[in-house]
Amino acid sequence: MPHKANPERYSSMHYNRCGRSGLRLPRLSLGLWHNFGDVDVYTSIREILLSAFDRGITHIDLANNYGPPPGSAESNFGKVLKNDLGAYRDELVISTKAGYLMWPGPYGEWGSRKYLLASLDQSLKRMDIDYVDIFYSHRFDPDTPLEETMGALAHAVKSGKALYAGISNYSPEQTTEAARLLREMGAPCLIHQPVYNMLNRWIEDGLTKVLDEEGIGCIPFSPLAQGMLTKRYLKDIPEDSRAAKSHGFLKEKAVQDNLPKIKALNDIAEQRGQSLAAMALSWIMRLPQVTSVLIGASSVTQLDQNLEAINAAPLNETELDAIDIILK
Template sequence: MYTANTERYENMKYNRCGRSGLQLPAISLGLWHNFGGNDVFENGRAMVRRAFDLGITHFDLANNYGPPAGSAEETFGSILKKDFQPYRDEMIISSKAGYYMWPGPYGEWGSRKYLVSSLDQSLKRMGLDYVDIFYHHRPDPNTPLEETMSALDHLVRQGKALYVGISNYRPEETRKAARILRELGTPCLIHQPNYSMMSRWIEDGLQDVLDEEGIGSIVFSPLQQGILTDRYLNGITSDSRAAGASVFLSEKQITDDTIGKVRRLNEIAEARGQKMSQLALSWVLRGGRVTSALIGASKVSQIEDAVGSLAAPELSAEELQKIEEILRA
């Protein structure tokens, strides 16, 4: 029988999510990879346990996470049932819908039909009555935004979600979605974009919109699919994701220039007593504009390293300048 660490809240940092009453851990755990039906259940279970013991209260999923699609939610549902029933009210559990999930015209994008059906399926897979946050996973160019946002509002009013958010929306799309939701009486809680040292598009307007609208942010891929770790400092190894058949990272993305930059960044990390991955997390969380950094993990030690990044001092102006010079070289 799992019993949570009684000191789990003592060292985690929690940040207010926009202008809401909700606080999120600075590090959240995503179940995008390594929790599917093809993965080892006990490894996933160990990672969720360790994350919670370290104060990570937020666990992020989507309808299509796996593979196969849906299996990450099934795995998480089994973990909840075995270990976390006494702790449900201490957890923030999120899911999303927007990408392809089932055949036919109602199995993806942003129609009311798809979103309501998808959340019903997600709740069944996880064995839950509600999720804490439900996202529209990507903008739909063919469905009126009013329909998509009204579906999110409907799901909150049904009691199937406590809060709603959006993911992968550009600045003006975000502003319009926030306005519609506000008028409906269900404010947009949070935006989930990708953001890292090497993918900085949210700095070009989106962060300003989020600040103005009072919306929090949780950023995915803060380690740039593993590039911003010590994994590739000496090139691509045969057991790495880039050397395999991953659709998310390829050898073409790991150029000599990229590796050279990461090596220079790693020197800054070492001078701070951090690993490269920890420096990357400290950087995305700098200045307080990001509510939470969403990490993926394949083993417990990676979660421990991520949470360990919070113990480091704030990046100094000199360190930030050096990082900027490296990234813009």
């Protein structure tokens, strides 16, 4: 039976306008970078996706290479969409990206028109949909003219295969030029997706200013630093954690190097009566440029823990100062 959505799903979620566009995104969005590939359990994938939608998370973020194996996150999401959420397609914002290695040979990665548009067609086929709401250039290509990369995004929008164009992992200078080109091509840049968290604050050095000037929304990914900004690693490396997975990005050394900061931050979170993960999300949401924050989840319990940040009291100046001292 197709899923029957919770009729109260919009009552507790907040939605923010994305840059100067008319699109509003939920305060928290669900990213399928981890836990949604063929190496994971489909029943769990389905449960997390349906629970997220029932809690007002309308934005689902993917990329062509999400898995593992690459492409499998899109395929699994497509199954859930077809079997359970098809009736709610117009209530969903679905995004995907292209830029990293997806297939062998000279046309399987980076930012050429050939690669980007071929990848978009493959993504649509895997998800069995006619269009995505947002199509991103996943990374800047230093060897392809930016006019070509942005031209491919604009073409995707004008062809109806995407409603909006976005960029990810672009520097402030690259963002300024990409925004200019897309504006001139009639497909303004909707959103920028950078990595940003307490342990990686690079966007504060110029990018947030550019986003303000250009009217571009911001949706940070890896807000919990691959799970380091949680209670999972306060004592050891759990066997089922990201740091313990051979195919994961988080390594044990990174956890050990940051452990003193993590423990100190956890003390502040406990004083607030908040989990470390929820406080880390609250900290990101303090920035006015942030439209939404991309969270991951390996279970519905973890999803609910992250959602605690929605209604939490904002961090006060004393708390923010204490956090800055820890992070220096």
